[in-house]
Amino acid sequence: DSGVTQTPKHLITATGQRVTLRCSPRSGDLSVYWYQQSLDQGLQFLIQYYNGEERAKGNILERFSAQQFPDLHSELNLSSLELGDSALYFCASSFLWTGSYNEQFFGPGTRLTVL
């Protein structure tokens, strides 16, 4: 158990819908990262927050948005869902931000299926 929690574990929805994935980082960690993992694309970095502020942005679509709240939990919002958005979404946390020693702890993931 990494100490990072993600809810829900599974999510099945239809195209065009909007969903919210939630992540609670390890106690004491200030950084939260979101990743998308699909079979053919590996792990894609989406976005990183540090202490409530956006720190780095990866290949995140405009239909996707995220935020980190004052209690440091984070939410990833996915809208106008398409079939290709079906994937495993991981959240990870770390104490610091990348560039310094920065071990990331991954949550168990949320499996999103878009029908």
Place this chain on the structure above:
Amino acid sequence: GQQVMQIPQYQHVQEGEDFTTYCNSSTTLSNIQWYKQRPGGHPVFLIQLVKSGEVKKQKRLTFQFGEAKKNSSLHITATQTTDVGTYFCAGVNRDDKIIFGKGTRLHILP
């Protein structure tokens, strides 16, 4: 854009044989991290390399960071069935963006 290429994509080895996966970045990295993901699990951090030419060992695992900080390798000596999984490298560039390689899936034949 910046890419991190990882080879091979798949590797089958007999138990007891050695295994190596290679990671190459199109640009210079500030550091590189390695993760292992067991089937059905989530990625687990193995190590971070920061210095040019750095070599670190963890029991049967040896990690290297190239002199130019653009490539890295993970070598496992005498593989065991517990080594099964996908090994990812993740390069961090100077803008703090982290880019994962697509991983090398290791299968161990008994």
